Amino acid sequence: MLPPLHGAERDATDVFNLFLREGEEYTRTSSQLLLSPTDADIRRALDTAFPEVKQIEVLTFFFAGHGEVKAGGFYLCSRDSDSDRLSTTALPIIDLFAMVNEFHPAQVNIVVDACRSGGSS
Numbered sequence: 001m002l003p004p005l006h007g008a009e010r011d012a013t014d015v016f017n018l019f020l021r022e023g024e025e026y027t028r029t030s031s032q033l034l035l036s037p038t039d040a041d042i043r044r045a046l047d048t049a050f051p052e053v054k055q056i057e058v059l060t061f062f063f064a065g066h067g068e069v070k071a072g073g074f075y076l077c078s079r080d081s082d083s084d085r086l087s088t089t090a091l092p093i094i095d096l097f098a099m100v101n102e103f104h105p106a107q108v109n110i111v112v113d114a115c116r117s118g119g120s121s
Contacts, residue, residue, distance in 0.1 A: 008064040056105040067114030
């Protein structure tokens with residue numbers, strides 16, 4: 001398991017509250033805040049972010065936490081990620097891109113506040 005990050009939850013909460021305060025694109029009913037989620041929590045939140053009948057105008061995904069590069073891939077790590085088994089316990093950034101591309105939002109913002117996030121490019 002990866003060591004806890006003491007500022008990640010605060011960063012996520014601050015960004016979440018900022019988005020809700022600043023614009024009309026983000027509402028409490030269409031936004032989700034996950035604090036120290038598991039990999040399954042992240043995937044479930046992404047699944048529910050894409051409604052079946054409605055076109056998404058703006059999708060913003062903000063991640064504060066551990067990031068790891070392994071075997072040429074970048075992974076977003078959750079609280080249950082194992083650095084020796086990233087392919088099965090973390091979210092590959094390429095999977096996030098595939099999910100977003102499938103639903104064709106009009107505007108996409110992906111912000112990653114994680115170590116080694118340069119590995120995602």
